[in-house]
Amino acid sequence: MSIQLEPDFSLPFLTDIWEIRQAGDRLLITTRDSQALEVSFALFEISKQEFLWQNLAFEESWWISAYQFTGDFVVFQTYNDTQDIEARTAFAFDVEQEEALWSIEQVKLQMVNDKVLRYTSEEGDAALIEIATGQLVEELIPSKQDEAAAFPLTYEAESKHAATLNRFLQKKCGVELVGGIDYLEHNELILISGNFKEEDTYSLHLFVFDVEGNLLLHEIMENDLNGLASGTFFIVNQALIFVKEKREIIFYQLK
Secondary structure, eight states: OOOOOOEEEEEEOSSEEEEEEEETTEEEEEEEETTTTEEEEEEEETTTTEEEEEEEOOSSOSSEEEEEEOSSEEEEEEESOTTOTTOEEEEEEETTTTEEEEEEEEEEEEEOOSSEEEEEETTSOEEEEETTTOOEESSOOOOOOOOSEEOOEEEOTTSHHHHHHHHHHHHHHSOOOEEEEEEEEETTEEEEEEEEEOSSSEEEEEEEEETTOOEEEEEEEEEEESSOOOOOEEEETTEEEEEETTTEEEEEEOO
């Protein structure tokens, strides 16, 4: 007999969760208040189940986003000209000291790894900058691969893989997903998520099966969608993480 998965804990928010970035055991969470035109950030440590800080905001309250998160530093970017979103100001933020370290203006960014960024100036000159110091470097600084997290693959709707997964879901649950399907095999578990077509709307579903095909979890992550949703779930150190109805992060502990 299969054992159903039970939720471990959850994090509710008052405004919509826009993005979650992961590095090691930490999550950088971006929330957006479209009424007040305000963006704020929170840093959460999974193993301790606690926030390091919340409601972090900057002078630029709306045209700002997290470009890179390393666990120790965040590279934020602001848009100098909303008609030209390639022209940006970037600055690094120390998450422990909660202070900005350096900034560069009018640049185009390119992520390299968790140690170094590449940027191009207005004049077209390219350079490498060390995230921790803001110093220019001549060559890449080696980085370690983050082995704490696992993310699903997305299979396009027309692919053979998506068709196979839909046949499996039809047999096990009597449902058929539309659009791309997210799929992950992890420690003898099979995780599948995607969109279900309702009469006039869509809903976003997550299924977890064991290797014998027993259904361990079926979550409706979002209802009443006007279109197809994406970016559904991931795993960090045996914690299954996903956003429910835009304002709550759910954690399941996988055995």
